[in-house]
Amino acid sequence: MSPEHDAPVIPDVTRRQFLAAAGGAALAAALVSLPRLSQAAAPHVLPPLPYAEDALAPVISANTLGFHYGKHHKAYVDNLNKLITGTEYADLPLEKIVAEVAGKPDKIAIFNNAAQAWNHTFLWRSLRPPGGGAPPAALQAKIEAAFGSLEACKKELTAAATTQFGSGWAWLVRDGDRLKVVKTGNADLPLTATMKPLLTIDVWEHAYYLDYQNRRADYVAAVLDKLVNWEFALENLG
Numbered sequence: 001m002s003p004e005h006d007a008p009v010i011p012d013v014t015r016r017q018f019l020a021a022a023g024g025a026a027l028a029a030a031l032v033s034l035p036r037l038s039q040a041a042a043p044h045v046l047p048p049l050p051y052a053e054d055a056l057a058p059v060i061s062a063n064t065l066g067f068h069y070g071k072h073h074k075a076y077v078d079n080l081n082k083l084i085t086g087t088e089y090a091d092l093p094l095e096k097i098v099a100e101v102a103g104k105p106d107k108i109a110i111f112n113n114a115a116q117a118w119n120h121t122f123l124w125r126s127l128r129p130p131g132g133g134a135p136p137a138a139l140q141a142k143i144e145a146a147f148g149s150l151e152a153c154k155k156e157l158t159a160a161a162t163t164q165f166g167s168g169w170a171w172l173v174r175d176g177d178r179l180k181v182v183k184t185g186n187a188d189l190p191l192t193a194t195m196k197p198l199l200t201i202d203v204w205e206h207a208y209y210l211d212y213q214n215r216r217a218d219y220v221a222a223v224l225d226k227l228v229n230w231e232f233a234l235e236n237l238g
Helices: 015-021 024-033 062-084 094-101 105-126 137-147 150-163 216-226 230-237
Strands: 168-175 178-185 196-202
Touching: 062 094, 062 105, 094 105, 105 196, 105 230, 137 150, 137 178, 137 230, 150 168, 150 178, 150 196, 150 216, 168 230, 196 216, 196 230
Parallel strands: none
Antiparallel strands: 168 178, 168 196
């Protein structure tokens, strides 16, 4: 493997990066690149899981998924509806809300709930039972071009997920014509830096603590080995 793949540096994407780089064109590009997970305007609804609550066990238990989806994800959707009622965002699709309020300090509550509603819908499709294994050939070729090997890509995803301080996300993204791994804190997502998400790993504690307690690395390893949905990543590659 070449030296450039030996010591991965995982970019940390923040809304400040968006503010530094964004103008109308960048915002439009971010919106165009959004995977279309929700087209409906408010009132937004909790989308159904793409599998049963026990389908990801034993990697993610039905107990964890029930709380994560039925309590946390639902709360983001419900809070968003309350926050946008009677505002200029009331009739906008979820993706448009995220793009419109990103980087606006006075809209941080709307951003947090809209982005987390989007992130979680994207998360459920980033997992599948059974997952892991080898990616489809077209994605494998892109991964090898960017990282050198699938194992090197997984190593970078693991580093991003395990070194994210506090709550956040690790992402495989397309940045222009190349794949890369980034991490974001709290509700932030790569779209605000005009990168297209391909798949994600949630490292908020509620995603794993009931099953793994403080063993985040074990949770990340199990997700990458047994649940990651490479077919979904290929679908998003475009």
